Amino acid sequence: MKFTRRTLLKVTGLSAVAIAILPRMAFAARNSLRTVRTGVQPGNKTRLVIETASRPSYTISYPTNQLVITLANTSANTSLAPAMAAGTLVTAITQAQSGDKLQIIADLSRPINEIPRDNIMLLSPNGDNDYRLVIDFTGATGTATTAASATPAKTTKTTAGRKYVVVIDAGHGGKDPGCIGKGGTQEKTVVLSVAKKLKNQLDAAGFQTYLTRSNDTYLKLAQRAAIGEKKHADLFLSLHANANPSRAMQGFSIYTLSEKASDEEAAKLADAENAADKIDVSGFEQFDKDIRIALSSLQQHAVAEMSVEYANGVASAFKRAKIKQQPGPDVRHAPFAVLRSTVPGALLELGHLSNASEEKLLKSSAHQDKLVAAIVKSVKAYNFDV
Numbered sequence: 499m500k501f502t503r504r505t506l507l508k509v510t511g512l513s514a515v516a517i518a519i520l521p522r523m524a525f526a527a528r529n530s531l532r533t534v535r536t537g538v539q540p541g542n543k544t545r546l547v548i549e550t551a552s553r554p555s556y557t558i559s560y561p562t563n564q565l566v567i568t569l570a571n572t573s574a575n576t577s578l579a580p581a582m583a584a585g586t587l588v589t590a591i592t593q594a595q596s597g598d599k600l601q602i603i604a605d606l607s608r609p610i611n612e613i614p615r616d617n618i619m620l621l622s623p624n625g626d627n628d629y630r631l632v633i634d635f636t637g638a639t640g641t642a643t644t645a646a647s648a649t650p651a652k653t654t655k656t657t658a659g660r661k662y663v664v665v666i667d668a669g670h671g672g673k674d675p676g677c678i679g680k681g682g683t684q685e686k687t688v689v690l691s692v693a694k695k696l697k698n699q700l701d702a703a704g705f706q707t708y709l710t711r712s713n714d715t716y717l718k719l720a721q722r723a724a725i726g727e728k729k730h731a732d733l734f735l736s737l738h739a740n741a742n743p744s745r746a747m748q749g750f751s752i753y754t755l756s757e758k759a760s761d762e763e764a765a766k767l768a769d770a771e772n773a774a775d776k777i778d779v780s781g782f783e784q785f786d787k788d789i790r791i792a793l794s795s796l797q798q799h800a801v802a803e804m805s806v807e808y809a810n811g812v813a814s815a816f817k818r819a820k821i822k823q824q825p826g827p828d829v830r831h832a833p834f835a836v837l838r839s840t841v842p843g844a845l846l847e848l849g850h851l852s853n854a855s856e857e858k859l860l861k862s863s864a865h866q867d868k869l870v871a872a873i874v875k876s877v878k879a880y881n882f883d884v
């Protein structure tokens with residue numbers, strides 16, 4: 499497919515959803531287009547399904563009488579024949595590759611309005627399907643309705659029956675104790691205890707959970723991230739406890755991944771947490787070879803947006819549970835190695851071991867239960883499909 503005149507003409511007409519394209523990483527692990535299909539849904543909705551090998555990062559724009567989905571870091575599928583159902587608003591589908599971006603251009607028989615977020619679903623793999631971006635839409639109101647033929651609804655398989663997968667990462671472990679309180683409490687011990695409690699509670703709530711470590715072992719940060727990928731996780735939670743030069747500092751803080759830290763403090767924290775990998779432990783070379791993480795797609799809109807959405811949710815849940823918050827914004831951003839994956843997620847600093855009273859709290863079972871209850875609420879409230 500050519501990406502020349504056709505696209506140039508379109509650019510001025512784009513009313514792209516406001517997005518922040520974050521800087522890219524050096525190497526690109528490509529996503530690829532598998533299938534494109536249309537169908538009719540109840541309510542005379544047109545359904546467009548774009549299936550990709552990895553979790554897609556996308557933007558949607560609305561040139562006149564077209565719907566354009568731009569997939570970041572994705573290769574075209576030149577042998578693809580879109581499966582077109584009768585009775586939809588889509589008259590033709592073409593692909594246009596520009597650099598590492600792939601545009602899926604759906605020509606429409608009539609104008610449409612901007613599609614509400616509720617009608618755009620990102621489904622994780624199940625059974626025969628890979629990742630699917632599912633978009634439902636109707637013609638713009640005020641225009642004549644088409645006499646759609648009674649085509650049977652072509653539904654895609656839904657995620658019904660598949661449990662949402664949450665990977666819980668207890669930070670540090672083994673030779674790496676993490677930070678240590680004045681009373682001798684080690685971060686690796688506290689977060690493992692919280693992680694196990696959290697796993698039990700989330701399992702009971704109907705989620706499929708995995709721990710990156712279930713005992714006092716050392717894992718590299720990339721190995722932890724890779725577990726999220728391998729388990730097709732929908733959410734990745736990395737649990738930590740903090741230390742501050744000021745022993746008076748208290749409270750939780752929540753972080754998501756970005757290449758630039760949101761503030762100096764976040765930058766220092768990412769440096770400290772990333773330093774775990776500098777502890778030299780041999781024996782993981784083989785594992786490292788197996789790690790294939792789509793580094794650049796995590797930079798993209800969808801994953802970043804979902805991560806921030808979750809992070810805001812867990813910050814609210816902590817505040818509602820009256821857990822003390824470190825002064826500052828609800829969610830900060832920094833380049834945490836453990837969050838480098840295509841899985842949305844956050845790094846939770848549960849409190850300060852450097853503060854004597856919070857050290858006591860963090861090792862108490864009652865306070866750990868309180869933290870876990872708040873995290874469970876945040877996971878239940880998180881919108882996994884969008």
Ligand SMILES: [Zn+2]
Pocket residue numbers: 669670676677685737738739771
């Ligand atoms: Zn830590």
